[in-house]
Amino acid sequence: MEKRRENEQRPAVMPAGALPQLIDTHCHLADPRLQASAGSLIARAEAAGVRVILAVGAIGSIQTDRDTVAIAEQYRNLYAVIGVHPHDAGSCDRERMDELAELARCAKVVAIGETGMDLHYRNSSRAAQEEALRLHLRLARRLSLPVVIHCREAESIVAQIVGEEGMPPRGGAIHCFTGSSADAARFLELGLYLSFSGILTFKNAAALRETARLIPEDRLLIETDAPYLTPEPHRGHLNEPAYVQLTLSALARVRNAEPAALAARIMTNAATLFGFSPPPVN
Ligand SMILES: [Zn+2]
Numbered sequence: 001m002e003k004r005r006e007n008e009q010r011p012a013v014m015p016a017g018a019l020p021q022l023i024d025t026h027c028h029l030a031d032p033r034l035q036a037s038a039g040s041l042i043a044r045a046e047a048a049g050v051r052v053i054l055a056v057g058a059i060g061s062i063q064t065d066r067d068t069v070a071i072a073e074q075y076r077n078l079y080a081v082i083g084v085h086p087h088d089a090g091s092c093d094r095e096r097m098d099e100l101a102e103l104a105r106c107a108k109v110v111a112i113g114e115t116g117m118d119l120h121y122r123n124s125s126r127a128a129q130e131e132a133l134r135l136h137l138r139l140a141r142r143l144s145l146p147v148v149i150h151c152r153e154a155e156s157i158v159a160q161i162v163g164e165e166g167m168p169p170r171g172g173a174i175h176c177f178t179g180s181s182a183d184a185a186r187f188l189e190l191g192l193y194l195s196f197s198g199i200l201t202f203k204n205a206a207a208l209r210e211t212a213r214l215i216p217e218d219r220l221l222i223e224t225d226a227p228y229l230t231p232e233p234h235r236g237h238l239n240e241p242a243y244v245q246l247t248l249s250a251l252a253r254v255r256n257a258e259p260a261a262l263a264a265r266i267m268t269n270a271a272t273l274f275g276f277s278p279p280p281v282n
């Protein structure tokens with residue numbers, strides 16, 4: 001009896017006073033609103049237990065990607081994701097892809113993105129977004145990196161394009177997932193991870209919480225998408241990586257999971273997908 005219990009998988013027990021091993025898998029530290037204070041944001045995140053940060057460039061010009069890589073190079077557990085945001089898909093051409101491939105030679109670049117489709121804002125044409133998504137999927141395959149996908153009100157077409165192009169061998173994630181349970185099932189079937197943001201804490205997100213409850217534990221990620229999507233109770237202020245703890249709490253609550261064990265699982269998921277070595281548990 002005793003022996004059998006030892007062999008059972010039991011949740012990790014946190015030492016008293018220890019913080020969960022958190023990761024923010026998606027934030028925009030080179031955003032003009034965050035860049036100047038990146039040092040203090042990172043310090044605050046560390047104090048909140050955030051051990052790894054993935055900073056995403058992609059918004060605006062290639063300079064945002066360059067700035068993001070430069071920030072990643074300054075900190076040990078900070079990595080960069082580079083690409084062209086769907087809002088800027090109009091400027092996604094072969095030359096830009098070549099520049100990204102060159103920048104991706106830096107070892108701190110762990111994924112290509114965020115690419116994808118946004119049919120809510122439609123800041124660039126649907127055709128340009130589709131083409132840009134295809135180019136990113138091919139680039140991720142060529143560079144042997146995972147892909148990070150933005151998807152807003154475009155779940156069917158994104159799943160269709162990923163299906164047509166084929167998932168890059170290193171896989172990928174839908175960041176800030178806001179789709180239905182059926183969308184989640186389709187993305188999971190394609191092999192994608194699903195990342196949940198501070199939206200999980202919003203009062204009107206009951207359906208999303210119900211979907212998050214059902215996602216297999218080994219496909220879960222969490223993120224802030226800072227400076228956007230500030231979680232409760234900080235709405236109205238700029239978001240920052242430290243607040244990822246609020247999304248972890250919301251996810252743990254809805255899944256009836258022990259927060260530290262869930263955080264450890266998410267760290268392992270992210271390390272597996274993005275190929276970094278997880279920091280040692282203290
Ligand atoms: Zn996005």
Ligand SMILES: [Zn+2]
Binds near residue numbers: 026028114225
């Ligand atoms: Zn983003």
